[in-house]
Amino acid sequence: MELKNGTENVVDECKSYVSDAGSDRDDVPAERGTLEQDQQNFEVAEACEGTPAGQSVTSTPEPREKHGNELPSGNNVDSGEFPEVKPLCCEGSVIFEVRHDDDGLPMLDLESSAAESSSPVMEEEEAGEEEGEVEEVEGVASPDEGDTDCEELVQLLQQLHAEREEASVHSSRLQVQLLEYFKRSGEDAQVEKRRASEQELCYEKHISTLAELKQHHTTNSGSAQQQAEQLRLQSQERLSQVESEWRAFVALKQDVAVARLRQHLGKQAAQAKLEPVLASEQRQQDELVQMHLEHIKLKIRTRKLEDELHTQGELANDLQQLEFEKLQAKSQKFNEKMEKQSEELLRLLSLSTCNADDIVVSQKLQWSQVERRSRQAQLAELEATVAGKRNLLTQIKQARNCLHRDNLRLRQPCGLLWNSVLQRDFQDSMDTSVQLQDRLANLKSRMQALHHQAQRQASDEAM
Structure with missing residues (x-):
C-alpha cells in the first residue's frame, strides 16, 4: 500500500508539472530538476516493487532462475524471498526535457520508457511474462501459510498493472498536448521575430529616407540661397544701370529742350519753364514704377493663390479619386454580379433555345x-x-x-410516185439530156456549115 501511495504521489506530481508547463512556459527550465527528481522517485518505486514488504529498498532481489521446474517453496515465501517481479508502475513514466535548437526555438524531448517505445510484439511478450510470473507467484504460495499474502500481492500487481496502463495513456495524451503547445509557441516566436525584423527593416528604411530628404533639403536650401543672392546682385546691377541710363536720358532731354526753347525765351526762362515739366514727368515715372511693382506683387500673389487652389484641387481630386475608386469597386462588384446573372441568363436562354430547337425539330x-x-x-x-x-x-x-x-x-409498186428524191433525180437527168441534145444539134449544124464552107473554098480554088 505504501508503494501504491508513492506511485500515486509521483503521478500527481507529473500532472501538476504538466499543468504548470501549460500555464507558464518560462518555468520549464526550472522544473527540469523536479522531473529528474520524479524520475529518481520512479526508480526507487521500481526497486520497491522488486522487493517484499519486509526487506529494505536497497536490497537486491534474488533473480528468478530460467528453468521453470525449479520453483520456490513455501518456506521461501514465509521467509520473504519472493521471485523477481518486473516493475509495472514505472513503465509508463515519461521524462520531459525542453531543449533549444540553433535557431533559439524551444523543442520538446520526450523520453518514454521501453514499454511505450517497444513494438506490440514486445508488449505481448511482456504481458505473457507477467502472467507467467503471476502464475509462479500463485504456485509459490503454500495453501496453508502464504495464501493471504499471495492473493494480496496478486491483487496489488493487477492494480499496479491497471494504474500503469492508465498512466501510460494519460502520459501519451500529455506528450501530444505538450508537443502541440511547444510547437505552437515556437511558431508564434518565429512570427514575432519575423515581424520584429520586418519592422526594424522598415524603420531603417524610413530613417535612411528621412536622412536623404534632410540632405536634399539642405542642398536645395543652400542652392536656393545662392541663387537668391545672385538674383539680388543682378537686380541691383540692373537697377543701377537703369537709373544711370534714366539720368542720362533726362539730362539729354533737358539739354535738347533748353536748346530749343533758348532761341525763343532765353536760357533761364527755358530752364524755369522746363523744370515743372521734368518734375511732373519724374512723378509719373515713379508712379509707373510703383504700378509695375504692384503689378509684379499681384502676379506673385495670384500665382501663390493658383498654387493653393491647385493643391486644394489635388486634395479634392484625391478625395474624388478615392470616392471614384470606391464607386469603381462597387461597380466592379455589380458588374461581376451582372456577369454572373448574364451567364445564368445565357445558360437559361441556351436551355430555352435548345428546348425551342427540339420543339421546332419535332414540329418540322x-x-x-x-x-x-x-x-x-x-x-x-x-x-x-x-x-x-x-x-x-x-x-x-x-x-x-x-x-x-x-x-x-x-x-414499193409505185416507183417514182410519191418519191420526191427519185422524181427530182429523174427531172435533173431529163433536163441534162435535153441540154445535151440541143448542144449536139448545134454542133451538127455548125459542122455542116463548116463542111459547106470548105467545099465552097475547094471549088473556088479549083476554078
Whole structure:
C-alpha cells in the first residue's frame, strides 16, 4: 500500500508539472530538476516493487532462475524471498526535457520508457511474462501459510498493472498536448521575430529616407540661397544701370529742350519753364514704377493663390479619386454580379433555345412526315398515271410500226410516185439530156456549115 501511495504521489506530481508547463512556459527550465527528481522517485518505486514488504529498498532481489521446474517453496515465501517481479508502475513514466535548437526555438524531448517505445510484439511478450510470473507467484504460495499474502500481492500487481496502463495513456495524451503547445509557441516566436525584423527593416528604411530628404533639403536650401543672392546682385546691377541710363536720358532731354526753347525765351526762362515739366514727368515715372511693382506683387500673389487652389484641387481630386475608386469597386462588384446573372441568363436562354430547337425539330419532323405522306400519295397517283400512259404509248408505237410497214409495202409498186428524191433525180437527168441534145444539134449544124464552107473554098480554088 505504501508503494501504491508513492506511485500515486509521483503521478500527481507529473500532472501538476504538466499543468504548470501549460500555464507558464518560462518555468520549464526550472522544473527540469523536479522531473529528474520524479524520475529518481520512479526508480526507487521500481526497486520497491522488486522487493517484499519486509526487506529494505536497497536490497537486491534474488533473480528468478530460467528453468521453470525449479520453483520456490513455501518456506521461501514465509521467509520473504519472493521471485523477481518486473516493475509495472514505472513503465509508463515519461521524462520531459525542453531543449533549444540553433535557431533559439524551444523543442520538446520526450523520453518514454521501453514499454511505450517497444513494438506490440514486445508488449505481448511482456504481458505473457507477467502472467507467467503471476502464475509462479500463485504456485509459490503454500495453501496453508502464504495464501493471504499471495492473493494480496496478486491483487496489488493487477492494480499496479491497471494504474500503469492508465498512466501510460494519460502520459501519451500529455506528450501530444505538450508537443502541440511547444510547437505552437515556437511558431508564434518565429512570427514575432519575423515581424520584429520586418519592422526594424522598415524603420531603417524610413530613417535612411528621412536622412536623404534632410540632405536634399539642405542642398536645395543652400542652392536656393545662392541663387537668391545672385538674383539680388543682378537686380541691383540692373537697377543701377537703369537709373544711370534714366539720368542720362533726362539730362539729354533737358539739354535738347533748353536748346530749343533758348532761341525763343532765353536760357533761364527755358530752364524755369522746363523744370515743372521734368518734375511732373519724374512723378509719373515713379508712379509707373510703383504700378509695375504692384503689378509684379499681384502676379506673385495670384500665382501663390493658383498654387493653393491647385493643391486644394489635388486634395479634392484625391478625395474624388478615392470616392471614384470606391464607386469603381462597387461597380466592379455589380458588374461581376451582372456577369454572373448574364451567364445564368445565357445558360437559361441556351436551355430555352435548345428546348425551342427540339420543339421546332419535332414540329418540322411532323410536318415532314405529313408532307412525305402527301408526296407518297401523289407519287402513287403519278405512277398509276405513268403506267396507264406507258401502256397507251406502247399501243401507239405498235400502231405506228404497222402503218410504217404498210406504207413501205404500198410504196414499193409505185416507183417514182410519191418519191420526191427519185422524181427530182429523174427531172435533173431529163433536163441534162435535153441540154445535151440541143448542144449536139448545134454542133451538127455548125459542122455542116463548116463542111459547106470548105467545099465552097475547094471549088473556088479549083476554078
